[in-house]
Amino acid sequence: MRSVLAIAGRELRSAFESPVAYAVIGIFVVASAGLFFLVGLPVGRVPLPSLWEGGEANLVVLFAWLPLSLGLLVPALCMNSWTEERRAGTEELFLTYPLRVGQIVLGKFVAHAALVGLLLLLLVLPVAVTVGQLGDLDWSTVWVGLGGAILLGAAYVALALWISALASDPLVAFLLGSLALLSLWLLRLVVEVFPASLAGALDRLTPAARFLGSAARGVVDLRDGLYFVSLIAAGLVLNAAVVERRRDA
């Protein structure tokens, strides 16, 4: 565990030293707040009005945007994780450490998941406090939604790290990662055009549907929790498999 935390610390240090992380965080916070307060969610079966237009004290729109905005943010934060190691030649050195690949992968995951979690806290809580001043906000829904968003972010991190391990270049990692995560978001919008037998399964397997169907409404569902945990585990196992393969090659 100590090795995992040491790797996580190293990852966090390198993240905070890079101006990219600050730029990404800044853009994410400003864009998310702007969409929430001024734009609303004009896509989907039920378009949602912005906070001022809807006139209701809730964070529905903020949560509704998260599967999409995290689909861009997380690959941006994770794109360097493996590709940069490889470019700088530190990956080979890293893999010679007396550590198991699983520990390295887990360390990177913990660091990025913590970063995304902190970022979500920084986005959701100040907005919730503002909305709470404007009306009678349901704080239970905010807390459950925040927890669900962190789980969603963690699942996205696991998948984005796997893609970063597969990619040869940070830009490719970002593009592939965002494409994969945005496809998962888009899938939910177009799931109805699939044959019925596939539509049900795809709807169940879409992270956005899991998050928006329960946690974003203030509902804790054990099945959704297990789903996210299995998605994280899958991402980590695949990530470890890719790194193992490179070490063996």
Next chain:
Amino acid sequence: MRSSRMARRTRLGSSMRCRSGRASSGLLLTTLLVLGVVIEVDRLVGRVPSARVDYSEDGLYGLSPVTARVLGQLEDTLSVHAFFTAEIESGRAAIEKARVEAQLEELRALAGGRMLVDVRDPSVDSQAELDARTHGLQARPVQAAQGTGLSRQLVHRSLLLRYRGRTERVAWADPWTLEADVVGAVARMLRDRRPRVGWAGERFDSDPRSSWQLGSFHGLRRQLGRRLDLVAVDSAELEAGEAVPEDLDALVVVQPLAWHPRAVFAVEQAIQRGTPALLLLDSVQMHAHAEGQRAVHAMRGDPPSPTGFEALTRSWGAPLVPGHVWDAAWAGERGVLVSQLGADGRPTGSARREELRSPAIVEVARDGMSATFPPTAGLEGIAFGWAQPFAEAEPPEGVTRLDPIHSSDEAWVVELVEALVKDASVLEARTATLRRDPRVRSALATVLTGRLPSPFRRGAPAPLDLVGGSGTSAETTDEPVLDAASEARVVLVGDADFVRDPDPYELLPGLEPRALLLFENLLDWLLADEDLISLRSRLPRARPLRDLLEEELDAEGLLDAGLHDTVAELSDRARRRADAERRAEAARWSLMAAPVGTSLGVVLLFGLLWNQRERRRR
């Protein structure tokens, strides 16, 4: 030597390629395997009994305590026969079906073994098809995308519930209303029999194709007929001396116009016998008039008793006012057709649809609905058209009066406007004139409970005999009259248009979902079925944002319009209003900037401290 080195290099290269190829295929295999495991885990988890906890304050996404209470009353097995088409082409319909099945599973788990669910597919099982058809459960057409076009499939998604030899059906299992539908059906089966509700005021044989005939409430009757036995009570028979049937669980009187005192007496005596009653008293009957463009005119029953119930409501301490409410604050907005005029000022024969805000349509806000009276407690609001108020009065001894729905504080009671005014400036001018009069917050519905005194205690009105010519309103008979005979429950509503069949061209509200909800809630309250009310009225609590502009205007004292302001005062008000609007806009932007600034500030501060520390450490 050279060739052997070359051969060795080739062997090494091919061995590496081979190893790399094996690794790639191994990786692909691992990926597929892991994804397969995720899908399988998801499938297995789907079988785990639901462990959902709804932590939201509104509690809309979990099963209600009422559901647990109603299902807890089951003493025998409840059989739920689900007629579901298994192979559905439409993705959306398939997802909805999956949600319905999940909810049925939750209900089954909650019923603790006293609920059996049996799913059959009528599209492949002829016996299931026969069973569904026998109970009037039909497939509905559902559209699905097929290639670049659309296909249409008949889909079954209905439920048949059986309990102790009684059956109830849910014609279309909708995931959004399933809980209320199933639990409502169970509650009805737990009763001894279907409630019998008398329906007076509209003839049952009126043409269902027309929504503009007097008393056209076909949509409402159709909805009620699914869960109640509606019994026609003919006002002509009541006038002729017949009594309201005694075996009714409740009586509904819809928009009576100039009823004969004998018919009113019959209704009043039914109430005296203990039959709960819902009276929709509305003497203003709008009707279409097709001269040139479609217009709406009003007519009413004969004064001094346009409905026939005026004297009765007076004696109960809730006098029906012969006028309608003009509500400036809660004026309802509706689309109306305005005929177009040509250059010569004559109608061109074409019409344009315009939004009109009319104070004659009272869009009762949540503030206007009682939060303590169960039928209105969970409702967001209701729209009444040309609603008649009930005047404030002291109820008789032993009678309690509660006004659960009322207008805003900025309302007046006005004489009936003969024709529908479609000119917004005319409406505004009338409101401006009315502002000189004191404002009245009017009761638009009232509930009376207790022993009601009978206005007919001195003698029952004689029956109307059109052939013999007897039965004028002054004549009485010496037959026995019940007076304060039992505990009564009466709901009076000063409008009937809210449950009329909707018409796309009219200004009147018509039967909207919230109107049906209010009506059913009132009826269930009369039938003492408050469980169903609380289940049906599960709506999210209104959480309106502060109105920053209103706060600024209030601070400036600009909310009360000064009717007699001078030009200078008006100009000053306009300037102050513009200032208030600017301040409200600034407040709005500062509120938006606050969370963004806080987040960015924290990130920036953290970044500075972190980098400083790292630099020092190095």
